[in-house]
Amino acid sequence: MSDRAGLFLALDADGDGAHPAAWRFSGRPPAAVLGGRAVREVVATAEGAGFTLVTFADSPVPPSSGLEAAGRLEAGTRAAFVSTLTDRIGLAPTLHVTSTEPFHLATQLAGLDHASKGRAAWVVGAANSAAELATIGAQPLGADALRREITDVIDAARALWDSWEDDAVVKDVATGRYLDPDKVHHVDFAGAAFTITGPLITPRPPQGQVVVLAVDELDVADRADIVLVSGSDAAAVAAAATRARAAGAGMVFAEVEVVLDAAEPATSRLARLAEATPWPAAGRVRHVGSPAALVELLRRLADAVDGVRLHPAVLAVDLPVLAEHVLPALAAAGLHRGPRAGDTLRSTLGLPRPVNRFAAPATTNA
Amino acid sequence: MTTERPSSTEYDPNAQVHLGVFQTGVGPQLIWADPSSAPHMAIETFVGVVQLLERGLFDAFFLGEGLRVRENRGRAYDLDVAGRPDAITQLSALAAVTERIGLVATQNTTYNFPADLARRLASLDLLSDGRAGWNIVTTDNAWTGANFRHGGWLEHERRYERAGQFVEAAKALWGSWDGGIDGVVAAAGDAKSWARPGSITPVERHTDLVELRATATLPASRQGRPVLFQAGDSDGGRDLAARHADVVFSANTEYDKALAYAQDVRARLARYGRSPDSLRILPGAGVVLGDTPAEAQERARWVRSEQMSGPRAVAFFEQYWGTDLSAYDPDGPLPDIEPSEAELDPSRGTLRIDQRNGKLATIARWRELAEQRNLSMRELALEVAPGHPPFVGTPAQIADEWAHYVRTRAVDGFNLLPHLIPSSLEDIVEKLVPALQERGVYRTEYTGTTLREHLALPPLDV
Numbered sequence: 001m002s003d004r005a006g007l008f009l010a011l012d013a014d015g016d017g018a019h020p021a022a023w024r025f026s027g028r029p030p031a032a033v034l035g036g037r038a039v040r041e042v043v044a045t046a047e048g049a050g051f052t053l054v055t056f057a058d059s060p061v062p063p064s065s066g067l068e069a070a071g072r073l074e075a076g077t078r079a080a081f082v083s084t085l086t087d088r089i090g091l092a093p094t095l096h097v098t099s100t101e102p103f104h105l106a107t108q109l110a111g112l113d114h115a116s117k118g119r120a121a122w123v124v125g126a127a128n129s130a131a132e133l134a135t136i137g138a139q140p141l142g143a144d145a146l147r148r149e150i151t152d153v154i155d156a157a158r159a160l161w162d163s164w165e166d167d168a169v170v171k172d173v174a175t176g177r178y179l180d181p182d183k184v185h186h187v188d189f190a191g192a193a194f195t196i197t198g199p200l201i202t203p204r205p206p207q208g209q210v211v212v213l214a215v216d217e218l219d220v221a222d223r224a225d226i227v228l229v230s231g232s233d234a235a236a237v238a239a240a241a242t243r244a245r246a247a248g249a250g251m252v253f254a255e256v257e258v259v260l261d262a263a264e265p266a267t268s269r270l271a272r273l274a275e276a277t278p279w280p281a282a283g284r285v286r287h288v289g290s291p292a293a294l295v296e297l298l299r300r301l302a303d304a305v306d307g308v309r310l311h312p313a314v315l316a317v318d319l320p321v322l323a324e325h326v327l328p329a330l331a332a333a334g335l336h337r338g339p340r341a342g343d344t345l346r347s348t349l350g351l352p353r354p355v356n357r358f359a360a361p362a363t364t365n366a
Numbered sequence: 367m368t369t370e371r372p373s374s375t376e377y378d379p380n381a382q383v384h385l386g387v388f389q390t391g392v393g394p395q396l397i398w399a400d401p402s403s404a405p406h407m408a409i410e411t412f413v414g415v416v417q418l419l420e421r422g423l424f425d426a427f428f429l430g431e432g433l434r435v436r437e438n439r440g441r442a443y444d445l446d447v448a449g450r451p452d453a454i455t456q457l458s459a460l461a462a463v464t465e466r467i468g469l470v471a472t473q474n475t476t477y478n479f480p481a482d483l484a485r486r487l488a489s490l491d492l493l494s495d496g497r498a499g500w501n502i503v504t505t506d507n508a509w510t511g512a513n514f515r516h517g518g519w520l521e522h523e524r525r526y527e528r529a530g531q532f533v534e535a536a537k538a539l540w541g542s543w544d545g546g547i548d549g550v551v552a553a554a555g556d557a558k559s560w561a562r563p564g565s566i567t568p569v570e571r572h573t574d575l576v577e578l579r580a581t582a583t584l585p586a587s588r589q590g591r592p593v594l595f596q597a598g599d600s601d602g603g604r605d606l607a608a609r610h611a612d613v614v615f616s617a618n619t620e621y622d623k624a625l626a627y628a629q630d631v632r633a634r635l636a637r638y639g640r641s642p643d644s645l646r647i648l649p650g651a652g653v654v655l656g657d658t659p660a661e662a663q664e665r666a667r668w669v670r671s672e673q674m675s676g677p678r679a680v681a682f683f684e685q686y687w688g689t690d691l692s693a694y695d696p697d698g699p700l701p702d703i704e705p706s707e708a709e710l711d712p713s714r715g716t717l718r719i720d721q722r723n724g725k726l727a728t729i730a731r732w733r734e735l736a737e738q739r740n741l742s743m744r745e746l747a748l749e750v751a752p753g754h755p756p757f758v759g760t761p762a763q764i765a766d767e768w769a770h771y772v773r774t775r776a777v778d779g780f781n782l783l784p785h786l787i788p789s790s791l792e793d794i795v796e797k798l799v800p801a802l803q804e805r806g807v808y809r810t811e812y813t814g815t816t817l818r819e820h821l822a823l824p825p826l827d828v
Contacts, residue, residue, distance in 0.1 A: 024555035031551040034584065036462065036493040060482065062583045066561035071551065072583045077489040080458035084413065100482060103433070103513040104452070111451035115409045115459040135481040137577030164449065173399045176677035177444045184435060184442035197512035199435050199442070203407055203449040 006335045007298060008307030008349060009050070009327065010092070010253060013042045014057035017318065018257055018311035020068040021276035025269075026316040034071045036081055042315055043082040046089060049323035050331065050338025052348055053090025055123050055213070055309065060099045060135040068277060076108045083116035088338070090345035092121035092213060097153035098146070099127050099136050103196055106157040113205035118344030121211035121226075122157075126150050126218055145192070147219065152191030154212065154223045159187040161209050162356045163199030185358045207346045208353045213253075216240060222248035225351060228309060230255045230284045234297065237285060238304035251349065253307040257286040258294060260312075260321040266290070273313060284311070291325035295333070298326075302335055374625055374774035381772040383807045384779030384821055386470070387419055387791060388615075388650055390430035391450035395652065395753055397672045397786045398447050404787050406447050409459065415788055416460045419467055422795030423809050425820040426468030426499060427460070428595075428781065429453040433477060434510045438681055439690070445678045454486045461494035468817030470499030470595060475529040476506040477514040480571075481580035484536035487592045488584040496588035496816035501595040502611070504529045504603075524575065526602035531576040533594065533610045538569045540592075543585035550585060589816035590826035597650075599627075608634035612823050613646040615781055619756040624649060625776040646778040646821050652755030653782055655793045659759055666758040669785050670748055679747035686725050696744040700736050705729055755785070765801035772807055 015033050016022035023030045032038050046054050058075035075093035083091060091112060095105050113120035126149075127133070128140045141149060165183035172178075187198035214224040221227050227249040231237035241252045259266045259273075266288045273279065285301075287294050301308060312318030330336035339348040346353055389412075390396070397403055404411040416427050431453055436443040453471035461469055469490065473483055491498035504525040511517025520528055543550045543566055550565045552558075568581045596607040597615035607614040608631060618627040624647075632642045654669055656662025674682075676696030684691045688706035705726065736746045757764050771777045784790045802808035814820055 023560055026555065029551075029553060030555060030557075030560055031547050034492055034547065034551075036495065039493070040462070060485070060580070062566070062581055064560070066563065066566065067559045070561045070566060070583070071585065073492060074486050074489040074583075076455060077458040077486060077493060080455045081462045081493045084409065084459045084462050099479070101477065101479070101514055104478070107452040108455045111455035114407060114451055115456060117409065131579075131581075134579040136479040137579075169449065171398060176399070176675045178398055178446055179442060179444050179448055181441040181444045184448075194515045195512070195517075196514075197434075201433060201435055201450055202452065 006337065007302045007305070007330065008052040008253070009330075009336055010053045010055055010307060010309035011046045011051045011319070011322075012057060012309055012311045013046060013054045013315065015063065015069055015072065016316065017314040019259075019273050019277075019279050019313035020064065021273045021279075022314045023069050024276050025273065025314045028316070030069070031071075033069065034073060039073070039078050039081055040085060042319065043086060043089065045319055045323055047086050049319075049327045050336065051089055051327070052307065052339055053092050053121060053345060055092040056094060057123075058094040058096070058125065059127055059132060060096065061129075061131050076112065079120070080112055080115055083112060083119070086116070086119075087341045088119070088343060088348075090119050090121050090211065090339070090348065091116055092123050092211070094123040094125040096125035096127040096132075097150050098141065099132055102153045102156045102194060103160070103200075105153065106160040106200060107202050109157065109210045110161060110200060110202040110205045113207055113210050114202065117342070118206035118346070120205065120207070121213055121345055124150065124154065124212060124214040124218060124220065124224065148192045150218055150220060151223060152193065154220060156187070156189045156191060156194075156196050158209060159189050159357070160196070160198055160200040161205055162358055163187050164202075164204045165356050165359050166204055166208070169203065183358075204356065207344050208356065211345050211349065211351065216244055219247075224249065225349075226251045226253055226307070228253050228255055229305070230282065232281075232283060233285060234300050234304070237301060241304045250351070251306040252304075253309050254301050254305045255282075255284040255311065256297070256301070256308045257282070257284050257311045258313065258318055258322070259286070259288045260294065260318050260326075261290045262317050262321055269317070270313070279313070291321055291329070294326055295329045298330060299333065299335060374776065376775040378773055378775060381775070381807065382779075382809065382822070383768050383772050383802055384425045384646060384648060385422075386424060386426035386428055386468070386648060386779070386781040387415070388428040388430065388781045388783050389415070389787075390783070392430070392432060392436065392446060392448050394446050394673055394678060395783055395785050396447045397669065399672065400786060402786065402789050406787065407449055407451070411787065412456060412460060413463050415791060416464055416467060418788060418791055418795055420464050422799045423812060424467055425779070426470050426817060428470040428499075428501060429456060429472060431472035431474060431503060433474060433505065434513055438684060443681070445675070445681055454490055457498070458490050458493055461490065461497065466497070466812045466815060466820075468497045468499055468593065468820055469494055470501050470593070470817075472501040472503055474503050474505050475532040476504060476520050476525060477511060479578070480532045480535045480576055481539060481569075481578050484539045485583060487536070488540055488582070488587070491587040491589070491592045492584060496818070498587070499593040499595055499613075499817055501597065501615070502529060502533060502606070503597065520575075526606050528575045529606055530609065531571065531573060533606075535569060535571050535576055535578065537591065537610075539580060539582045540586055540590075542567045542569055542582045547585040587816075589818040593817045593821065593823070604631055604634060607631065607645065608640070609638050611645060612818070613648055613821060616647065616649045619649045619651045619780075621771065621776055624771065625774070628776055641824065643822075644824055646823065648779045648781045649777055650783055651757055651780040652753070652785060653764065653790070653794060653798070654755045654758045654785070655761055655764070655797055657760065659763065662758050662760060666755055669755065670753070673753055673785065674744060674748050674751060676744055679744040682747045682751055683743060686729055694743065697742045700733060700743055700746065761797040761801035764798060765805050765807070768802065769805045769807045
């Protein structure tokens with residue numbers, strides 16, 4: 001548990017919201033979700049409200065068969081699109097280790113970190129259904145191979161992010177050298193299913209290492225910066241957080257679904273959503289009720305976790321309530337402080353900028 | 367004053383110059399040592415350039431691709447600008463701060479998965495509201511492949527075959543939402559379903575080069591699909607362009623070669639049943655401007671000498687000699703030692719393809735030339751290394767020349783290779799663009815919003 005009192009707040013900003021029927025209640029044409037404006041607006045609202053970061057869910061296949069939303073912009077491009085429109089909020093796309101090239105994945109995230117000046121994060125995805133893997137002409141992996149692929153791709157990305165030392169670009173006019181070749185390294189990564197020589201084509205990300213988030217189920221607490229845990233109530237969340245920390249997690253965020261009182265009470269909103277489509281339980285805390293009660297829940301969770309990731313049922317309805325009532329109340333109670341303009345995500349989170357594995361140890365001239 | 371040349375049978379008085387900028391991001395043509403050179407990885411530099419070009423009413427901004435850091439004798443090549451962002455990521459960031467200019471990503475068909483790349487390009491196309499382009503390249507060498515899951519898997523001779531199947535699968539995915547966004551997605555939240563049942567068709571390909579089964583998560587953008595660019599002067603490259611591309615890059619900037627190239631490519635178009643106007647020809651070109659012809663020539667000499675510094679001249683010859691030449695003075699004669707027997711490594715990324723074979727004969731030729739004209743290593747490198755900007759002159763001179771090129775259908779415009787960012791582009795926007803406008807060969811405002819419209823390409827068959 002962090003010695004810092006309070007909570008970091010992440011927002012999952014996918015589509016029209018976490019509820020499968022969210023598209024029916026967004027007050028805009030359903031197709032709007034496939035344009036830049038929708039992405040721009042939701043992230044601007046989240047940044048204005050003081051969220052620490054936004055996450056963008058993704059999959060190589062459509063989010064539904066068509067009864068609900070079947071369209072989705074790729075997460076990395078959505079995050080990049082808002083990088084030049086924001087100056088403090090963290091941007092965390094889901095990229096899948098199984099259905100992409102690890103080298104491209106590491107490059108895309110490094111590029112996002114440069115474009116956002118140090119606000120990139122990566123939600124590790126491990127798509128492994130037959131349909132998802134068929135998009136690259138492959139078969140699902142067995143449990144052991146999948147686990148190995150996840151750790152290999154994280155390790156490869158982390159090695160590639162270090163492959164340029166911070167001071168590799170020297171621009172020495174006298175010798176005509178743009179870079180110091182001793183500070184740009186082959187990584188010679190050898191995983192079970194792939195190898196990568198390196199270096200990355202992109203200089204080291206401003207944060208040194210992009211912030212890595214992974215859900216508990218991926219079992220990479222020792223490799224992630226933030227582990228996302230689920231539990232159906234506060235006690236279950238606390239138990240999951242304890243287990244994640246024992247497994248090596250540095251920071252732990254709890255997953256929380258929210259349906260809030262708005263113009264219409266939360267319970268009747270949820271009933272109308274459920275009438276259209278049921279919302280299957282994902283084993284997460286689900287708060288259905290008033291903003292004040294949500295503040296109370298988050299206050300209790302703050303004893304067990306460093307942050308929460310909120311999954312609003314309908315972004316168009318719940319996000320304004322979070323912005324107007326929940327975040328200000330948390331701030332007033334000293335439980336949350338939004339990031340400051342120009343800060344990197346690491347500095348907002350209080351995470352140190354990692355030393356480069358290839359850098360020679362600093363010599364002390366005492 | 368230009369004269370009509372007999373070799374062109376066409377004259378279009380209304381022809382327009384289409385301009386793009388090809389920002390390779392790395393390489394010897396970019397001058398970095400000058401104090402006016404902007405930090406080349408900073409997002410502000412990219413935002414500044416792309417907004418400048420939009421003010422200059424350019425059709426497109428291109429990012430290059432190189433999937434391995436260039437090397438010289440096994441170590442990162444240290445004399446050129448190096449380090450670049452992921453193209454689609456960077457262009458998505460730039461889409462948010464621009465409204466009209468096209469955004470073109472160079473992306474490889476050997477070391478990408480077709481459905482994954484098609485989806486990322488479609489996302490850029492929708493986020494930019496119809497301004498995305500894809501410059502298709504087929505880099506297949508094992509040296510680059512060492513960064514990928516299946517390095518060196520593709521036989522060199524089959525790279526265009528893979529590219530053709532890859533592009534065809536991407537086009538199928540982009541067209542798989544029947545009737546586009548309006549034909550698929552419900553108009554309001556009270557509809558029975560989000561998507562009209564049966565309106566999205568999965569795409570399957572099962573060949574030895576492309577294997578996938580995917581359902582597109584995105585509809586076509588307002589321009590129908592990303593505009594397809596293709597470079598490649600080889601027979602396979604020209605053929606791929608004639609079959610699939612909307613715009614072709616070429617290296618032919620010299621008038622007669624440009625015209626011959628255009629005629630060849632248009633003949634190929636006809637073979638595939640495409641109209642001559644369905645493919646725009648934009649050669650890559652460097653431009654050096656001056657207020658007087660003499661000033662332009664002087665400036666071009668300065669650009670070349672910055673591009674070919676002493677250490678670069680030594681490194682240039684090291685690639686041919688295959689050995690360390692750092693003990694040699696770039697202002698002295700060519701090394702007297704014999705080069706290694708080994709042919710040039712084709713995978714270093716610093717040599718053009720046509721320079722990779724027959725190096726001993728090349729070196730013998732250079733020795734003769736250096737002896738005859740008493741050239742130092744650096745002087746010889748300036749003479750024989752590629753990179754001479756083809757267009758050097760006053761804005762009026764170059765505008766006259768380009769007007770002749772486009773009116774006689776030798777080219778449809780140029781893809782400019784800047785040597786100094788941002789000042790070489792500022793000169794073009796502030797001085798050359800007005801000169802082109804005065805001659806009636808350049809737009810005075812954007813008349814469309816999509817890249818396809820800027821290029822005046824015919825609408826896609828639906």
